Amino acid sequence: MLLEVKDLHVRAGDEPILKGVNLEVNAGEVHAIMGPNGSGKSTLAKVLAGHPAYEVTSGSLHFEGDDLSELDTDERARAGLFLAFQYPVEIPGVSNAQFMRQAYNERRKAQGKDELDPLQFDDHIRERMKIVDMDPKFLDRSVNVDFSGGEKKRNEILQMAVLEPTLAVLDETDSGLDIDALRTVAGGINSLSGEDNAVVLVTHYQRILDYVKPDYVHVMTDGQIVKSGDKQLAIDLEEHGYDWVTEEQGAA
Amino acid sequence: MSLAEKKQETMARHPFIAQFIDHSNSRDADGLPQWWSESRTDALQRLVTLDVPGPKDEEWKFLNLKSLYNATYLSEGAAATEADEAFVKERSIPEAKAATLVFSNGRFKPAASNVDGLGEGVRVTSWSELREAGDLDAVRDHVGIADFWEDDLFYNLNGANFEDGAVILVPRETVVEVPIHLLYVSDGSGERFAAHPRNVIVAGENAEVTVIEEYATSVDGEYFHNVVDEISLGANAEVRHVKVQRDSKEAQHVARNIITLESNSNYEATAVNLGAAFSRNDSYARFDGSSIECTLDGLVYIGGTQVSDTHTAIDHALPDSTSYQLQKVIVDDRAHSIFNGKIFVREDAQRIDSNQLNQNLLLSRRARVNTKPQLEIFADDVVCSHGATVGQLQDDQLFYLMTRGMDEERARSLLTYAFAAEVLEDIEVDSLRTRLEGLLMEQTTRN
Numbered sequence A: 001m002l003l004e005v006k007d008l009h010v011r012a013g014d015e016p017i018l019k020g021v022n023l024e025v026n027a028g029e030v031h032a033i034m035g036p037n038g039s040g041k042s043t044l045a046k047v048l049a050g051h052p053a054y055e056v057t058s059g060s061l062h063f064e065g066d067d068l069s070e071l072d073t074d075e076r077a078r079a080g081l082f083l084a085f086q087y088p089v090e091i092p093g094v095s096n097a098q099f100m101r102q103a104y105n106e107r108r109k110a111q112g113k114d115e116l117d118p119l120q121f122d123d124h125i126r127e128r129m130k131i132v133d134m135d136p137k138f139l140d141r142s143v144n145v146d147f148s149g150g151e152k153k154r155n156e157i158l159q160m161a162v163l164e165p166t167l168a169v170l171d172e173t174d175s176g177l178d179i180d181a182l183r184t185v186a187g188g189i190n191s192l193s194g195e196d197n198a199v200v201l202v203t204h205y206q207r208i209l210d211y212v213k214p215d216y217v218h219v220m221t222d223g224q225i226v227k228s229g230d231k232q233l234a235i236d237l238e239e240h241g242y243d244w245v246t247e248e249q250g251a252a
Numbered sequence B: 001m002s003l004a005e006k007k008q009e010t011m012a013r014h015p016f017i018a019q020f021i022d023h024s025n026s027r028d029a030d031g032l033p034q035w036w037s038e039s040r041t042d043a044l045q046r047l048v049t050l051d052v053p054g055p056k057d058e059e060w061k062f063l064n065l066k067s068l069y070n071a072t073y074l075s076e077g078a079a080a081t082e083a084d085e086a087f088v089k090e091r092s093i094p095e096a097k098a099a100t101l102v103f104s105n106g107r108f109k110p111a112a113s114n115v116d117g118l119g120e121g122v123r124v125t126s127w128s129e130l131r132e133a134g135d136l137d138a139v140r141d142h143v144g145i146a147d148f149w150e151d152d153l154f155y156n157l158n159g160a161n162f163e164d165g166a167v168i169l170v171p172r173e174t175v176v177e178v179p180i181h182l183l184y185v186s187d188g189s190g191e192r193f194a195a196h197p198r199n200v201i202v203a204g205e206n207a208e209v210t211v212i213e214e215y216a217t218s219v220d221g222e223y224f225h226n227v228v229d230e231i232s233l234g235a236n237a238e239v240r241h242v243k244v245q246r247d248s249k250e251a252q253h254v255a256r257n258i259i260t261l262e263s264n265s266n267y268e269a270t271a272v273n274l275g276a277a278f279s280r281n282d283s284y285a286r287f288d289g290s291s292i293e294c295t296l297d298g299l300v301y302i303g304g305t306q307v308s309d310t311h312t313a314i315d316h317a318l319p320d321s322t323s324y325q326l327q328k329v330i331v332d333d334r335a336h337s338i339f340n341g342k343i344f345v346r347e348d349a350q351r352i353d354s355n356q357l358n359q360n361l362l363l364s365r366r367a368r369v370n371t372k373p374q375l376e377i378f379a380d381d382v383v384c385s386h387g388a389t390v391g392q393l394q395d396d397q398l399f400y401l402m403t404r405g406m407d408e409e410r411a412r413s414l415l416t417y418a419f420a421a422e423v424l425e426d427i428e429v430d431s432l433r434t435r436l437e438g439l440l441m442e443q444t445t446r447n
Helices: A041-049 A073-079 A096-110 A118-132 A149-163 A179-192 A231-240 A242-251 B003-013 B015-025 B034-047 B085-091 B127-132 B153-161 B395-402 B408-424 B430-446
Strands: A003-012 A015-025 A030-034 A055-063 A081-084 A091-095 A167-171 A198-203 A216-221 A224-229 B099-104 B123-126 B166-170 B180-187 B193-195 B198-203 B208-219 B223-233 B238-246 B252-261 B266-273 B278-287 B293-302 B307-316 B322-331 B336-345 B353-362 B368-377 B383-391
Touching: A003 A041, A015 A030, A015 A041, A015 A055, A015 A224, A030 A041, A030 A231, A041 A055, A041 A073, A041 A081, A041 A167, A041 A198, A073 A081, A073 A096, A073 B395, A081 A149, A091 A096, A091 B395, A091 B408, A096 A118, A096 A149, A096 B408, A118 A149, A118 A179, A149 A167, A149 A179, A167 A179, A179 A198, A216 A231, A216 A242, A224 A231, A224 A242, A231 A242, B015 B034, B015 B153, B034 B153, B085 B180, B085 B208, B099 B123, B123 B127, B153 B223, B153 B252, B166 B180, B166 B208, B180 B223, B198 B208, B198 B238, B223 B238, B223 B266, B238 B252, B238 B278, B238 B430, B252 B266, B266 B278, B266 B307, B266 B408, B278 B293, B293 B307, B293 B336, B293 B408, B307 B322, B322 B336, B322 B368, B322 B408, B336 B353, B336 B383, B353 B368, B353 B408, B368 B383, B395 B408, B408 B430
Parallel strands: A030 A198, A030 A216, A081 A167, A167 A198, B099 B180, B166 B198, B180 B208, B193 B223, B198 B223, B208 B238, B223 B252, B238 B266, B252 B278, B266 B293, B278 B307, B293 B322, B307 B336, B322 B353, B336 B368, B353 B383
Antiparallel strands: A003 A015, A003 A055, A216 A224, B123 B166
């Protein structure tokens, strides 16, 4: 099993946000976690990456059998866990190429492989940029600075393509994308998912699931996964809205 | 009152000043041209009336200079050493191979220097060499041309004491293709000394030159560099000036840079201050024409108990000129940085475009910054922007880098480097820029 989340409780400050989340993800699977705003789905994504603003109060997180509570954010990343940000961070003064090469080499080192020098890496990344249809001019620009919303999201998927994570958690990567950008980004995700890795898509809308077909769909409300199913669940949600699940819960 | 009596009085008021009056009086005046003797006497006359500046003076606020003022110094002539050959080699800049002036403890070292084939009429030499050759009149018209620091103690200490320094004279219509490297090497192993370099850089009409002025220490120790640079640009001239101050962290470094600019000239300066226990770097740019471009960029990166103070004044007297200023400051440990950037736009100076930004990065809770951008505008048709920021490394940036596999130390180092690198980007001498970037990377990693 790649990821095992058991009865996870998390709070930010004094406020409980996750109230007993259970989730299992195996290699080769694509999971979608859907839910209304404030349901805790983005918090789950950040907690997986070890965001310092959140405190795990009970329950457990395991990645490939390792207890994640013992790993810092950077150790999780080097172990093969990747988070695509909902709001990618701008880093003035660090070129995109330099940033990605450092990230790539950190992962290579952790895998016991040779690091690439700037020239070797340039060849490698230009190849990867084709996956998300990005112009090489973005290599010389500062990370995410003066990128449009869509360019920032492509840049996140480019990082996924470069780092080749075992588990990619994509936090609302579809939000703010026009249909062409959505297709490109989804195409990128599809070409990167395979038998040895897994993808967890956190999303508000069903739209991206027309392009990235999930094996499992989970619905999250008020800090818990309240319903799981196959991709038909996403279609039902699109039709009936999140209230339908909430009401169904209330009735049960 | 006679000069001797005044000196007695100064001695009682402040031995720091009195000892430099003594140094001056013991200097060899043989064969000194009259104009030089007179300027030395002028400086001495002013010195006996001056007191050491301190926290009560607006321009010296925040500073405690006891360790500078309470020390005694040998005159640089008494602290003469040969430049460490291996060290000079290590610091040499390949692009400037044909134009390097080496100074050791403030004295010019012809054997370690090399000036070769710079083009007709170009003079790259030193005061001591000109004096030996009886050719001092070549520099006469370019010295003491701005009176901005007439009442400044350090300017007058230099005026009363300077005997050496670089003289760079580029005649009109002449482009010096290679950068000129001034390398001031200090060996602090002996008794504490004071040196007063006077560097003169003159670019005639349509001339172009790049000067790298570097202060470095081969052996750490206490010494005092008290520098005056006089830089003149003729019409349409272009001067790029990179100053790298890496004096010993036990040393004191004070510098006054006077820049006078004629119409259509372009002066581009980058001052990198990394060394010295205390450094004070002041620049005054006077616009004597119109359509001038002037850039005064700076990078300060200090830690430990270092103190660094930068004061600049850009004086727009006439219309249609532009000035840029980007001052980036990184302060670690218990270090303290001060910045005051004055921009004057006089009544006749219409259509001025002036940008100033001072950004400060605090790396520790005990680091300290004082900043004061200061615009004084008397014209009505101008575009001026100025700003100052003081901040720490951003948590969201650190987290982002860490989610990409960099440990916290690496992430901090990369962000610190990125903050500073912008200032170095514009340095056109490749090997120097690369070296400074490497130095910066090393320093960010060490912290």
